[in-house]
Amino acid sequence: MSEPTRAVGYIGLGNMGAPMATRLLERPGRLIVCDARPEAVEPFTTAGAEAVATPAAVADHASVISVTVLDDAQVRDVVTGPDGILSTARPGTVIAVHSTIGDATATELATTCRAKGVDLIDAPVSGGAPGAQQGRLAVMVGGSDEAFEAVREPFGYFAELVIHAGPVGAGTRMKLARNLLHFVSFTAACEAQRLAEAAGIDIRKLGKVVRHTDAITGGAGAIMLRDTTAPVADDDPWFSILSHVRNLGEKDLALALDLGERFDVDLPLGTRALAGLGTGLGVGTGPVADRAAHQKENA
Structure with a gap:
């Protein structure tokens, strides 16, 4: 599958996640969305995205998965919980955490994911909801060269600047x-x-x-x-x-x-x-x- 048409997932459709995911509706290829609130998901399904109930179900379909949830605990649950991404993710999947979390949390989760052939990158953003709505965010990516290359194309729909900050943890720092x-x-x-x-x-x-x-x-x-x-x-x-x-x-x-x-x-x-x-x-x-x-x- 060519890079521009690979399926992308988005978990967490709140104040930042919703406008970022909305920009991805303009992208060719499937968009798989997931949020605990049905009212958050409805505008995306109306616009043509596919909704699923759990992070695990997102990983069933998508090879690049963006995560924008509240804090470290929610990120851990989304990635490694019983219905988390790792329970179904295939090797080669890239998980991009846009939430601002501790850099130690990012590196720890990346190690856990790497054991299953999955890349977790920390990819916090700067620019706020207006920047997301305008597609002008800056994204600071901590991860491998390969993972960075995998996310540059989809990130370009909501970001004007995508920076490779260094290895996992560097984006958060x-x-x-x-x-x-x-x-x-x-x-x-x-x-x-x-x-x-x-x-x-x-x-x-x-x-x-x-x-x-x-x-x-x-x-x-x-x-x-x-x-x-x-x-x-x-x-x-x-x-x-x-x-x-x-x-x-x-x-x-x-x-x-x-x-x-x-x-x-x-x-x-x-x-x-x-x-x-x-x-x-x-x-x-x-x-x-x-x-x-x-x-x-x-x-």
């Missing part, structure tokens, strides 16, 4: 480095707003200036939309948005700090960002930061 910058900059923006507010500056106008230049250079102005740095009330529409940002930030910062510790790289602003991101955003610390603070107190 690159994503963590990129997201360290991303989430540390959010914390710095909160600090800048506090300084400007104390100095009598209209922080909405400051936000306009930052967003103007960030539209040219990129930056942290995307969160500078509120008219105060005061804590956000639970019933404020901003609360769910900023809590989501906090949860993503704390998860990725904790992963990046773990990576820095293992490679003996001091990340003081990363440490500060993990402790202060939620409070700076006005929604309080999340479970990851609370757990880190508790561990520090008991160290």
Whole structure:
């Protein structure tokens, strides 16, 4: 079977997975989709994709399988669980994990898969849902040369940039480095707003200036939309948005700090960002930061 027509599978049709898989509907060849929610699958079957009930069933049909689920535990279940991909995958199958997980999880799962002749690559993405919708994501691939070549063609439907970061684990390390910058900059923006507010500056106008230049250079102005740095009330529409940002930030910062510790790289602003991101955003610390603070107190 030629590369452009080989069947591709997609598991996890959430905020990122759905727009990425939607781009694959434009691709020649079969698209096999799987999600626990029938309402997530329905638009894809209407558009011509084939839906199956389990990751194992995806592997029955597809030789390249993208996975976009929530966290390490869900990735493990999708790959090695009772109805997981490995239970039916044929040798030569490539599993691409787009979720941001620990690099150690990626390398461990890749070793397990390799014993069955299956390649698992870590392939986290950058660019968010808008980038996926536009087909402009950046994908950072950790895996063998052969596996990278197998995914370049299908990834090209949702990504403008597909980078071979190195061996398995390197894609996640690159994503963590990129997201360290991303989430540390959010914390710095909160600090800048506090300084400007104390100095009598209209922080909405400051936000306009930052967003103007960030539209040219990129930056942290995307969160500078509120008219105060005061804590956000639970019933404020901003609360769910900023809590989501906090949860993503704390998860990725904790992963990046773990990576820095293992490679003996001091990340003081990363440490500060993990402790202060939620409070700076006005929604309080999340479970990851609370757990880190508790561990520090008991160290």
